[in-house]
Amino acid sequence: MAGGTAEPAEPPESAGMTGTEEVSRLRGTLFEAVTLGATVFGLLMVGVLLLYVVNDAVRPLSADPGWHLVFFLTLVVPSLSVAAYCYTREGPAGEVAYATFGLPVVGLLVGAGIVVVFLEVVSVADWFGLALALVAAAGAIELHRRLRPYAALERLAVLIVAPLVAIFGVPALSVDRTLATPLTGTELFTLSFSTPKLLPGVPELFTSLPVLPLDWLLLVVSLTLPVAFAFGRIVSRRREDDRGRLETVAAAGAVALVGALVAPTVGIDAAHWVVLATTTLLPLGVYLEGVVRERAGLAGLWFPVVVVAGTLVGALVVETVGFAGPDPWLDWGFLTSATSRSPADAGIYPALVGSILMLVVIVVSAFPVGVGAAIYLEEYAPNSGPLGTFVTLVEINIGNLAGVPSVVYGLLGLAIFVRTFDLGNGTVIVGGFTVGLLILPIVIISAQEAIRAVPDSLRQASYGMGATQWQTIRNVVLPRALPGTLTGTILALGRAIGETAPLLMIGAAASVRTPPNGFFSRFSAMPRQIYSWSSEIQPEFRYGVLAAGVVTLLVVLLMMNGTAILIRNKYQRES
Amino acid sequence: MSSDGAGQGAVTGMADRSEPESRTDDDPERSGATDGAETVIESRDLDVFYGDEQALRGIDLTIPEHRVTALIGPSGCGKSTFLRSINRMNDLIDVARVEGDLLFRGKNVYDEDVDPVALRRKIGMVFQKPNPFPKSIRDNVAYGLEVQGKTDDIDERIHTALERAALIDEVEDRLDESGLDLSGGQQQRLCIARAIATDPEVLLMDEPASALDPVATSKVEDLVEELAQEYTVVIVTHNMQQAARISDKTAVFLTGGELVEAGDTNEIFENPEHDRVEDYITGKFG
Numbered sequence: 001m002a003g004g005t006a007e008p009a010e011p012p013e014s015a016g017m018t019g020t021e022e023v024s025r026l027r028g029t030l031f032e033a034v035t036l037g038a039t040v041f042g043l044l045m046v047g048v049l050l051l052y053v054v055n056d057a058v059r060p061l062s063a064d065p066g067w068h069l070v071f072f073l074t075l076v077v078p079s080l081s082v083a084a085y086c087y088t089r090e091g092p093a094g095e096v097a098y099a100t101f102g103l104p105v106v107g108l109l110v111g112a113g114i115v116v117v118f119l120e121v122v123s124v125a126d127w128f129g130l131a132l133a134l135v136a137a138a139g140a141i142e143l144h145r146r147l148r149p150y151a152a153l154e155r156l157a158v159l160i161v162a163p164l165v166a167i168f169g170v171p172a173l174s175v176d177r178t179l180a181t182p183l184t185g186t187e188l189f190t191l192s193f194s195t196p197k198l199l200p201g202v203p204e205l206f207t208s209l210p211v212l213p214l215d216w217l218l219l220v221v222s223l224t225l226p227v228a229f230a231f232g233r234i235v236s237r238r239r240e241d242d243r244g245r246l247e248t249v250a251a252a253g254a255v256a257l258v259g260a261l262v263a264p265t266v267g268i269d270a271a272h273w274v275v276l277a278t279t280t281l282l283p284l285g286v287y288l289e290g291v292v293r294e295r296a297g298l299a300g301l302w303f304p305v306v307v308v309a310g311t312l313v314g315a316l317v318v319e320t321v322g323f324a325g326p327d328p329w330l331d332w333g334f335l336t337s338a339t340s341r342s343p344a345d346a347g348i349y350p351a352l353v354g355s356i357l358m359l360v361v362i363v364v365s366a367f368p369v370g371v372g373a374a375i376y377l378e379e380y381a382p383n384s385g386p387l388g389t390f391v392t393l394v395e396i397n398i399g400n401l402a403g404v405p406s407v408v409y410g411l412l413g414l415a416i417f418v419r420t421f422d423l424g425n426g427t428v429i430v431g432g433f434t435v436g437l438l439i440l441p442i443v444i445i446s447a448q449e450a451i452r453a454v455p456d457s458l459r460q461a462s463y464g465m466g467a468t469q470w471q472t473i474r475n476v477v478l479p480r481a482l483p484g485t486l487t488g489t490i491l492a493l494g495r496a497i498g499e500t501a502p503l504l505m506i507g508a509a510a511s512v513r514t515p516p517n518g519f520f521s522r523f524s525a526m527p528r529q530i531y532s533w534s535s536e537i538q539p540e541f542r543y544g545v546l547a548a549g550v551v552t553l554l555v556v557l558l559m560m561n562g563t564a565i566l567i568r569n570k571y572q573r574e575s
Numbered sequence: 576m577s578s579d580g581a582g583q584g585a586v587t588g589m590a591d592r593s594e595p596e597s598r599t600d601d602d603p604e605r606s607g608a609t610d611g612a613e614t615v616i617e618s619r620d621l622d623v624f625y626g627d628e629q630a631l632r633g634i635d636l637t638i639p640e641h642r643v644t645a646l647i648g649p650s651g652c653g654k655s656t657f658l659r660s661i662n663r664m665n666d667l668i669d670v671a672r673v674e675g676d677l678l679f680r681g682k683n684v685y686d687e688d689v690d691p692v693a694l695r696r697k698i699g700m701v702f703q704k705p706n707p708f709p710k711s712i713r714d715n716v717a718y719g720l721e722v723q724g725k726t727d728d729i730d731e732r733i734h735t736a737l738e739r740a741a742l743i744d745e746v747e748d749r750l751d752e753s754g755l756d757l758s759g760g761q762q763q764r765l766c767i768a769r770a771i772a773t774d775p776e777v778l779l780m781d782e783p784a785s786a787l788d789p790v791a792t793s794k795v796e797d798l799v800e801e802l803a804q805e806y807t808v809v810i811v812t813h814n815m816q817q818a819a820r821i822s823d824k825t826a827v828f829l830t831g832g833e834l835v836e837a838g839d840t841n842e843i844f845e846n847p848e849h850d851r852v853e854d855y856i857t858g859k860f861g
């Protein structure tokens with residue numbers, strides 16, 4: 001910001017008199033100072049506010065000074081010095097340090113999210129059935145591609161029908177309707193028939209098996225092995241041999257298997273272990289393999305070791321000496337329990353699950369629609385003629401829609417999804433659709449921009465090779481535009497997860513005791529829960545619990561934005 | 576299929592001279608290097624407009640089969656435009672508009688019932704600027720084969736195409752690396768390999784050697800001459816020596832989008848009819 005203000009400081013060339021020169025220079029300096037001041041002031045205010053909230057949420061001062069001293073000495077000093085050493089060293093030590101530390105943290109969070117989904121939303125058997133169905137559908141589509149490579153329209157039908165049939169089967173159909181003329185209400189005829197269920201879906205077939213394998217075994221097959229296979233590709237490519245993939249899959253399978261057998265003896269559910277090992281150990285292992293084999297930045301490996309060792313040693317010392325730790329509002333109990341009348345027991349778990357489920361609905365609904373709309377507007381829509389004028393009008397108004405206040409979207413959601421389509425008051429799906437509608441313009445615009453940034457020469461190359469328009473879009477335009485689209489979408493999702501007003505309008509619960517167990521059950525989301533805490537009478541709610549909720553929300557948001565930045569950086573490096 | 580000079584009945588103004596030995600417009604005989612070749616592509620009174628600007632004016636030109644036809648002329652005279660109007664790449668430019676006839680094997684490609692996608696599968700193109708896809712070298716060459724559904728023996732076809740484009744030695748053991756990691760000249764040869772992998776009938780090349788060093792240029796020139804055994808090649812070039820070396824027929828465009836003279840290459844270079852053409856070829860202007 002301050003960089004852009006340097007321009008006015010340049011003396012105009014025509015100013016022959018030193019007087020005007022001085023005045024303009026003075027004005028430039030003044031302008032620069034003012035803008036710089038505004039920037040610093042804004043940043044400071046946000047920083048102070050955040051500090052305040054974090055202080056309320058964590059309450060570091062409630063701990064003994066000795067506790068702070070111990071951890072300062074065992075954790076902060078050693079890890080900071082290792083970090084500084086890695087940072088100043090030549091080579092990739094710094095990157096290794098932060099990757100080996102960050103990967104497991106992110107992996108744990110993702111794994112925890114998956115575990116929560118298995119706990120609250122789908123059973124492992126259901127999931128496995130669903131996975132089987134998708135594999136069957138993919139097989140059918142591939143078969144069709146092999147057998148009839150040119151029937152594009154037919155394939156579109158197969159593409160839509162195959163997954164539906166695989167998941168739902170051919171369900172029973174029963175119609176019982178009386179058709180009447182709209183004005184006078186005279187009955188015309190009654191349509192009534194029903195067909196028996198013709199074909200059960202794959203998930204149903206699977207769960208109706210008399211004996212189901214153990215949960216963790218299902219997870220090893222449906223989660224660990226496919227993920228290991230994908231990571232194995234990276235290993236294979238990096239080592240430029242074909243054994244890497246096999247070895248990765250074998251190692252991942254072995255770790256999951258051994259862990260699943262050992263975990264129950266230390267009180268961890270075997271299925272949970274399999275999930276966490278897949279999301280945490282697998283990426284870490286693949287990364288470490290690369291570091292160790294190339295012997296680049298090995299010093300960075302000390303960083304996670306020092307952090308873990310420091311924490312353990314510190315905890316041991318604190319335990320033996322007897323220093324009391326802090327009593328934060330934001331603790332394990334807060335993340336895993338429901339809200340309650342007493343501030344000490346209150347937690348955010350149901351709202352956290354609600355937010356995540358809502359996010360799933362948003363992604364599944366807004367992303368395909370938004371990208372589809374962007375593809376139409378950029379690649380298919382005519383630029384001239386009456387339709388062209390109409391399309392221009394639409395494009396302008398998409399920009400306007402991005403600025404419509406969120407309450408208005410809430411009202412729209414209430415009218416359409418609650419009243420007209422009767423999807424239920426304050427259910428996850430209504431919340432997701434409503435907020436999805438809210439971010440749809442942002443998704444469209446960012447996708448449009450990404451598509452527009454694909455060089456025309458690539459399109460021409462594709463058409464020149466005799467590709468059809470759809471082939472060009474699918475093979476050339478979309479892959480190029482995907483990173484940009486993803487970045488924009490993730491930033492929009494960050495906005496979506498913090499929206500409160502639409503949730504108030506569609507009747508999301510003020511607070512719920514149990515997390516939603518499906519997309520059609522009532523829910524509360526984090527901002528909604530925070531809002532209702534703010535009006536509690538007890539000050540502990542307003543100062544402690546609320547702060548903890550805000551920090552949780554901000555951490556989720558930061559993680560999403562971090563992902564967006566990572567995607568963008570990777571993309572920028574590649575192009 | 577018209578192999579005679581029937582298209583020249585519609586000659587207006589500047590004449591298309593396919594018959595260098597006799598200087599009269601209505602002599603149907605062919606001779607020289609283009610002798611006996613059938614006409615694959617023929618334009619009749621072709622105008623191309625970009626919005627209100629006219630880029631090509633009444634072009635009459637025939638392109639003989641299994642020969643190399645060079646298009647030369649100063650920058651901005653419409654060579655690329657003419658090339659693009661052959662395989663209907665101009666369709667992709669919103670403001671572009673084509674009038675007149677362009678016949679491919681006797682069929683007007685601008686007729687309603689012509690599918691431009693099918694047309695482009697028969698008429699391959701190498702662009703003025705190298706434009707490989709941001710994919711691996713292998714996938715770049717495989718692209719045309721895949722979109723056209725010619726996926727049998729795909730590895731062999733890829734190998735042959737790279738071999739013919741004189742690139743195989745440089746990329747044999749790095750087929751999985753990105754096509755963008757190649758040098759400019761290698762990228763251009765990759766684009767040539769990509770275009771010939773699908774075995775088109777006609778190959779349009781827009782200054783394929785402009786980004787190449789002399790060694791790579793001579794490789795491409797050899798390639799073009801070899802390609803002419805099986806394909807019909809139309810090549811745009813700014814390099815007079817190159818046109819003289821590799822082409823059988825030459826068409827000279829001059830500023831304003833007019834085709835001033837066309838005919839047997841030797842004739843055009845040794846004994847051009849128009850002074851403007853002579854000036855251009857000898858470097859006095861343009």
Ligand SMILES: Nc1ncnc2c1ncn2[C@@H]1O[C@H](COP(=O)(O)OP(=O)(O)OP(=O)(O)O)[C@@H](O)[C@H]1O
Nearest residue numbers: 625630649650651652653654655656657668670703
């Ligand atoms: N996409 C376009 N939109 C508008 N005008 C265009 C477009 N492409 C080309 N033109 C115009 O058409 C004329 C002919 O351009 P063309 O690219 O065919 O020239 P060229 O002979 O290939 O030149 P060069 O040797 O520099 O490549 C030029 O005046 C140019 O400005």
Ligand SMILES: [Mg+2]
Nearest residue numbers: 654655703781
């Ligand atoms: Mg050109």
